[in-house]
Structure formats: C-alpha cells, structure tokens
Amino acid sequence: MPFMYILRCRDGSYYTGSTDKDPELRLWEHNHDEHLAARYTIKRRPLVLVYLEEFERIDAAFAREKQVQRWSRAKKQALIDGRGHDLxxxxxxxREPPAR
Known part of the structure; x- marks a missing residue:
C-alpha cells in the first residue's frame, strides 16, 4: 500500500514524503542510504517517523504529500498530534480576523 509520511529530523524540522514501499524500509533508506535518501534528510539524520497515512493508490499519497508540504509547522504539528479539530x-x- 502507498503511504504519505512525516519524519522529524535531528534539527527538529519535518520532512514530508510519499512512498509505495514499506514505511520502515523507507525510513531506513532516509537514515542510511546516500543514494535513496532525499537530499534534505541526508544532513539532518537521524530521522524518526512521526506520522503515517495509508492510501489505495500512489497518486493519492503523492497528492496528500504535496498538500501537507504547503502547510505551516503548526498545522503539521496538529496533524501529528491528532488534533484535526485545530486544522x-x-x-x-x-491577516484574516478570528471568527466571533
């Protein structure tokens, strides 16, 4: 099954990706393989898997990856923490004023 995942890097930043591999294998690649790891993650090792969503098709996982990549850190943190109501x-x- 395809997945969208979020990794927490050593420097505290988040990396969002998608894969059709086993998520633990993909995490290992990010942490150990110079050729299969993303350029962003190589200098921020070790990485920890902090969030995972499963999809039926890789294109859906990839679309979700691109959506989450545009989010603020606070929004990603809410997703990781299971605070969907805060999204x-x-x-x-x-600039948008809060609703009254």
Missing amino acids: PVLSRTR
Missing part, C-alpha cells in the same frame, strides 16, 4: 483555525491566514 481549520490553523488554516486561516495571519
């Missing part, structure tokens, strides 16, 4: 509030732009 709409975190989606508002900084």
